[in-house]
Structures are given as structure tokens and as C-alpha cells.
Amino acid sequence: MATEKLNLTLKVWRQPSSTAQGEIVTYEAKDIPSTASFLEMLDIVNEELINKGDEPIAFDHDCREGICGMCSLTINGRPHGPGDGVTTCQLHMRSFRNGDTIWIEPFRAQAFPILKDLIVDRSAFDHIIQAGGYISARTGSAVDANAMPIPKPVADYAFDAAACIGCGACVAACKNASAMLFVAAKVEHLGVLPQGKAEKDRRVLGMVRAMDDAGFGNCTNQYECEAVCPKEISATYITKMNRDFAAASIKEAVVNEF
């Protein structure tokens, strides 16, 4: 079967530096194989730009296999583009039709400053992790797999949250640029496991406060995050975090030590 070729119009956000004024620039992408991934399509366009002596479009990527969380891009207003449970690097051009116009913008949020074109600085997520997204005890060498019994449903619950690759699509999709889905996934995947339980309260308070300090918005329970998450993490982790935050706040206020 011959590979179908697509001719597309791209509307791409170009911004030379973090302080420069950005704008949407129109490009024609010609003869794009429908089997190409979205990032390969941009590679093709960039090749042409470089050949013409123009500045290529800067975008983030690393593994290109949907596991590292480095690729971003808001495609036609939707982080990681059309389709459920897929990252930009795993999105393929067969999801588009010949003649389509595609809008490509960075993940927009005050807490994710644009560095260049489509690349944003997501270190706010690192600061949130530093505020409690770990276990502070020495772990030593790996223990025997079943030395510590963890019921299967608990392990599954933790694992579904741990699938978060920290890409930031939840923030980019949220009408308020809130990071609640990311933070909830990171808080809860440790919070339900025996190793992480001990520091549960300190963790949720620390990470929510770090989230607030970074300038993310507030959750309004619209679940846009859940809809675009490439790992399909459920917004019910946010429910759980709200509950854990309330309990930890009360403990902090009246017990004052944990």
C-alpha cells in the first residue's frame, strides 16, 4: 500500500527567546507521509527551513516513544493533539487529513515560561517534587520482591498514578493552568504504599504549597486534565488529595507535629 502524502498548513508559535515577543507564523508542510509521527513532520519542516537558511522551529523531545514526558506541544488547542492517551511523539500524521490547518503552540502557563518557540521551562514540577515527592529514609539495596505484602488493588492504585510522566499536559489543558493532576498523582502514588505512608501528611502539605508558590491556578473540577493526560490518570486522585490535604491541615493546626 502506498503511503499517503499530506499537504498541510501549519500555524506555529515562534518566539526567539524568553523575553522576546512571540507570534504565530504560517508554514506550508508539503509531502508529509501519513506514517510520519508528528515530531517527524516537524523534522521535515525544519530540514527545509535549515536548507533555506532559516531558524528551525525549536521543540522539546527525547525518547520519542511515549515514556519520558519531554515532548509537549498544544496541537489545535489540545495538549498532545487529538486522540486519547497519546503523547505528541506517539501521535501520527494519519490522524490528520490532506489540506488541514494545524495550530501548534507551546504548553501555556505562567508557571511554564517559554524559553524558545515551543519549548517551555517545566522546572516548576521539579520544585514540587523537591517539596516532598520522595521518601526520605535510606532505602539500602533492593529488598526481596514480596518481603513487604502490598495488596494487589493498592499496588495497582499506586501504579496507575505512578504512570505519570510529568509532561505537563494537565497544566496546559486546564482552563486555569492548575497542576492538580500532576501533584495528586505524585502525592498519592507514594501515599498509599507502606514505604510512603509515614510521610504522607508532610508530603501533601509541602507539595501543594510548592504548587501554589510556583503560580499554577486552582482546580475547578472540569477534568480537562484527565481528558488529555497521555497516561489517562484519573481525576479521582485529585479527590483523594483534597481529602488528604484537609486531614493533614487539621492535624497540622491542632497536633502540630508529624
Next chain:
Amino acid sequence: MNLLESIKRFYASSVGKKLLVALSGVVLLLFLLGHLAGNLLIYMGREAINDYGEFLHHMLHGTGVWFARLGLLAAVTIHVVATIHLVQQNRAARENRYAYETTVRASKASRTMIISGIIILSFVIFHLLQFTILPGPGDQGYYDDQTSDHLRPDVFGMVVRAFQNILVCLFYIVSMGFLCFHLSHGVASVFQTLGLRSEKTAAPIEWFGRAYAAFIFLGNISIPIAVQLGFVHL
């Protein structure tokens, strides 16, 4: 850290403010249900609803109504102040909007909570002026001298006279529409904020929220409609 400091910290956090919005929202939701039950007494006639009005004003030697008013005022104040702060922060969190905007799942109601909220607030002010603050003993038909052995405010007559005006009816119906819209997102949202939603209960909670909103809407608008159609008359 002392208690006051803890409360300040709680309010300063996004989740803390959200919890306060939800708790004050629950107080208002329960009030709406009680208020509707009282309103529906109008269908049982002048005596029933005027008895109820008299009861409200004499409960706990007349202090009961003031406890309720102060509680409601506190709930409304917390709800409005916290939501305004939240909305301001949300706007600031994305100053540069997308050139191409899409919405995957968020309902219209959820995206316009502040607008429906402000309309509800203006309605509440009008409603209080009309039925609580302005009416006084000098007004025509203020007292009910038929259904009891002593003079007492005629709630029934006041409401029926007000709803004989079609413009007043329309204003009430439209306002209830906005309230219903606010609740169509708000009721289900409370469960999420208070940590009471799960994968299994998400769908029933959504339905419950819509049903609650519809019930409050239909119950309340039935009264101006009944007056207009002459089912309830002086």
C-alpha cells in the same frame, strides 16, 4: 505554629480556598432545599404559609431567624470572597491565552460560574429588598387578619401580589435559571472538592447534581407560574 497562623496558611493554599468554597456551597445548598420546602407551603393556602412565616420569626424567642441570617451571611461572604480570589489567581496563571482554544470536556456552566454567581448575588439582593427589607406595616395588605386571631404579616398576600406582575415573574424565572445553571456544575463539584468522589460514584454524582439543580429550579418557578395561571390567588 499557632492556630491563627494555620488558618491563614490554609486559606492561602489553593486547596484550602476550594474547600471553603465547597463547604459554604453546601450550607447554601441545604438552605435552598429548606427555603424551597417553605415556599411550597403556598400551595396549602394562606394559613399554612403565614403560620410558617410566624414560626420563623418567633423561633427561639425571635433570635432563631437572626442566627440563620448571620450563618447565611457568613456562608455567602466566604463563598464570594474566596471565589473572587480563586478567579483572580486563575486568570493570572495564564496571562497569554492560546491563539487556538478548545474545550475537551468542561461544561459551559463550569466555565461561567463567576457570571452565574454574580447574577445570583444580584438576584438575592433584589429578592431581600422586595420581600424582607422594604415591606412594612404601612403597606397595603401587610397584615393577615383572616387566618389567625391576631395581626401577623401576610406572606401569602405579599407573594401573590408580587407575582401578579409578569415582569417580576420573568425576572424570578430567569434568575432561577442561572441558579440552576450554577448548581448543574456546583453540586457534583462539591463531592470532588470534599474528597467524596470515586471512579464508581462519579456518574451517579453527576446525575444527582443535575437532578438537584432541576428540582430547585422547577419547585421555585412553579410558584410565579401558578400565580400567573390563577391556580394560586388572593
